[in-house]
Amino acid sequence: MTAAEQAGGLDARIVVRRPRFDLDLVLTAAPGEVVALLGPNGAGKSTALRALAGLTPLAGGHVRVDGRDLTRLPPDERRVGMVFQEYLLFPHMSALENVAFGPRAQGTGRREARRRAAEWLEHVGLAEQASARPRALSGGQAQRVALARALAVRPGLLLLDEPLSALDAHTRLEVRAALRRHLAGFAGAAVLVTHDPLDALTLADRLVVVEGGRLVQEGAPADVARHPRTPYVARLVGLNLFRGRADGGSVVIADGRLKIDAVASPEGDVFLAFEPSAVALYRSRPDGSPRNLWKARVAAVESRGDRFRIRLDGAGPDASGGDGPDASGGDGPQVSADVTAAAVAELGLAEGSPVWASVKATEVRVYPA
């Protein structure tokens, strides 16, 4: 018996087999906990959610919510609330009727169902839109109606499939804050699918990263953000990530072509991560030979608001070469560096430019693989 099973909440192992796709995921969530399923497109996040709701049949595993075995139950008997990506509000019903649909389907009388629906609409701040048809609602309002509709069935488990992805950036901000409040007030377990790191970091108590149908990393949002364990997660949180071997305070990465010193490091197989802004670029070999220096070549320059992201490749292990780096790259670590516009101009950075790159030992995080 797992802890989640004893204490209620979600306890599931989801096995779904498709041609060319195989999902096998253990997923637990304590009552009141919000778990975010994070992963690239096609990782199986939405499939996992559909399987929990009973919309996609399981090839194996189990689904238990608050100790109740749902594995063989059809969706309408599961009492699992789901907020769909495009909300799927019934277009022929008013907002109130949409929210009242669940209680009605569960056998509540018409009047009582409508009263409860009105309460829920008020709870999400849409009392005035009760009689509006879905097409008259804004995206943010539709999202709230969808949430109220899912919560009105008093589910033991709440599922949210990309709940904010259909909204524009501005609405998203507001709705995210409101959603955060409602999730905090929800007593059951909640599973949220997203590919937006910000949604995951701000809404979830715990992240579960799925790639290729498998769990690749899980943990508290802050921990995942600081210690990514796959290139996908590293990209998501904007860190440079390498795997290497640590020996006496320095880490050998990129198949031994580069040695990076860190302030504190465990021994053995490790991950090594640092921020793009921690990377310094030079046109010629800097004086004083700072540690962690390597030759690189600019692969791409991208504008990112007030900064520029420089993608570097091609470095040699030989940091003691001539005065200027040669553009021999192609076999070194791929590193992202964030620099100012002034730096781009001063260094004359363009695709193919040879540069020297360095990262301070104090900015490098090393953790066991």
Next chain:
Amino acid sequence: MTVLRGRRARRGEAADRVRGRPPLVLMLPALVGLVFLVLPLAGLLVRAPWGTVGTRLGQPQVLEALRLSLVSATIATGLCLLFGVPLAWLLARVPFPGVRLVRALVTVPLVLPPVVGGVALLLVLGRRGLVGEWLDRAFGITLPFTTSGVVLAETFVAMPFLVISVEGALRAADTRFEEAAATLGAGRWTVFRRVTLPMAAPGVLAGAVLCWSRALGEFGATITFAGNFPGRTQTMPLAVYLALETDPQAAIVLSLVLLAVSVAVLVALRDRWTGAA
């Protein structure tokens, strides 16, 4: 939905961009086709004995035929809805072995000459028919050459129109709404009643209109299975045909009535119909 809007917008742009004269090779046959469709109707209007229309329409025989036609077509449409909508749902939503065969069978009355349909109905439901004989003996129910027979013949011929139309609407509908309803605790019957059917309503309505029009104009199966008894089985199309031999002027007037009814139905439903399209 956004995708759809985008596609429409793009199509609109394309229409703006592509100009120039429509090719004659298409315009000529198009015009011929249009004239061919409209001219007979115009002929009907031109040749109508407008002076005597009033008195002719007042004849009890005409009114009787009109009433019988409207009533039997409406009942037939009701039967088609009652049985055809679930049949369409079955074809669209329940995967079962032989579904393609069943779909083909359903459409057979569509391509079958109505007279053949009438003969087939006689063989099954006639007094000596496979089922008819038993109906007659067990319940004393006789169907051929009765008003019920008219309704049955019309239902047989018109039902495929409804089934095909509704099945198309159900297939085109987004089944994710049904999934959403299921997660809210609705069983399949509730889902059908409160989500599937209302969302397919425009398709059902269009199907019902087609079905009703087809039933109203039914001739071959009706005359074969139900005969031609004034007041009992003589519907408007039969009356028109009969009148053509004895009193051509009366035939024109009766035809005008049918035309008027058809146009009235089209106009009444036009907004809802085009709104659905």
